Amino acid sequence: MKxxxxxxxxxxxxxxxxxxxIQSAAEALNKSHTTLIYAIKKLEDQLGLSLVEVKGKKTHxxxxxxxxxxxxxxMIEQAQQLEVISKQLQAGIETEITLSIDHLCDPNWIYPxxxxxxxxxxxxSIQLVETTLSGTQEAVLSQKADIAIIxxxxxxxxxxxxxxxxxxxxxASHHPLAQKETLSFxxxxxxxxxxxxxxxxxxxxxxxxxxxxxxxxxxGWLKAEQRLTLxxxxxxxxxxxxxxxxxxxxxxxxxxxxxxxLIQLKLDNSASYQIPTHITLPKGEKTGPAxxxxxxxxxxxxxxxx
Numbered sequence: 001m002k003x004x005x006x007x008x009x010x011x012x013x014x015x016x017x018x019x020x021x022i023q024s025a026a027e028a029l030n031k032s033h034t035t036l037i038y039a040i041k042k043l044e045d046q047l048g049l050s051l052v053e054v055k056g057k058k059t060h061x062x063x064x065x066x067x068x069x070x071x072x073x074x075m076i077e078q079a080q081q082l083e084v085i086s087k088q089l090q091a092g093i094e095t096e097i098t099l100s101i102d103h104l105c106d107p108n109w110i111y112p113x114x115x116x117x118x119x120x121x122x123x124x125s126i127q128l129v130e131t132t133l134s135g136t137q138e139a140v141l142s143q144k145a146d147i148a149i150i151x152x153x154x155x156x157x158x159x160x161x162x163x164x165x166x167x168x169x170x171x172a173s174h175h176p177l178a179q180k181e182t183l184s185f186x187x188x189x190x191x192x193x194x195x196x197x198x199x200x201x202x203x204x205x206x207x208x209x210x211x212x213x214x215x216x217x218x219x220g221w222l223k224a225e226q227r228l229t230l231x232x233x234x235x236x237x238x239x240x241x242x243x244x245x246x247x248x249x250x251x252x253x254x255x256x257x258x259x260x261x262l263i264q265l266k267l268d269n270s271a272s273y274q275i276p277t278h279i280t281l282p283k284g285e286k287t288g289p290a291x292x293x294x295x296x297x298x299x300x301x302x303x304x305x306x
Contacts, residue, residue: 175246
């Protein structure tokens with residue numbers, strides 16, 4: 001089907017509606033008054049509709065004009081986005097970035113920065129991948145991630161400090177162990193410990209799917225006689241609240257889910273500890289401009305936060 005109208009005609013109608021007059025629209029579009037009148041008259045003839053009317057010194061859209069422009073607005077916006085995307089592709093700006101985040105990192109350090117990034121990069125998507133233990137290292141060594149939040153710096157991959165995560169040993173408030181004033185490691189040997197299993201990095205299941213050849217590595221293992229191994233801290237939190245056992249959990253996760261169902265264990269000489277997190281660019285000099293911009297925003301937010 002051949003279209004009767006052109007995108008330029010719809011942009012002209014939109015400019016008249018926004019400017020309130022032919023003259024204002026002509027100035028905004030850098031075209032002559034006569035050219036715009038001709039464009040609108042031709043559009044009216046093509047559609048068989050009256051689109052504009054003049055009242056005094058103001059040019060208004062008719063009801064039909066307003067109705068049809070509401071549909072055209074989306075088309076104009078999409079056309080403008082296509083030009084933006086084309087310019088970004090020409091400049092080598094990535095359409096997608098992979099940001100891997102170690103599971104110890106507080107996600108609230110990330111989301112406000114992403115909101116700022118999206119304001120300047122409306123055509124770049126971000127794939128956020130949570131990593132654990134060897135998966136965190138793999139995200140860097142495989143260079144599948146554009147930006148990686150890691151815990152321990154990796155040889156040959158320069159890293160900057162990103163934050164510190166406080167780990168607390170907690171148990172359900174209704175668990176018998178919660179009533180004790182002080183505890184030693186020997187008190188915990190007969191209590192089920194909840195730990196997080198190691199997991200390989202997967203940014204895209206179809207591209208990076210593989211089995212881990214390493215044995216499970218567990219976080220915060222205290223050599224209890226019985227343990228429950230889970231995939232992530234969210235699962236561990238639910239298990240602790242249910243009274244299954246105790247677990248070392250990030251303080252930010254505990255605070256976000258505090259509902260008087262958890263009690264911090266008062267362990268002798270080990271009430272809490274901190275794990276530093278770092279930020280690095282796995283691809284180094286090959287990092288694209290959009291990823292580098294996000295990296296700089298994350299660094300700036302770190303300086304403001306610490």
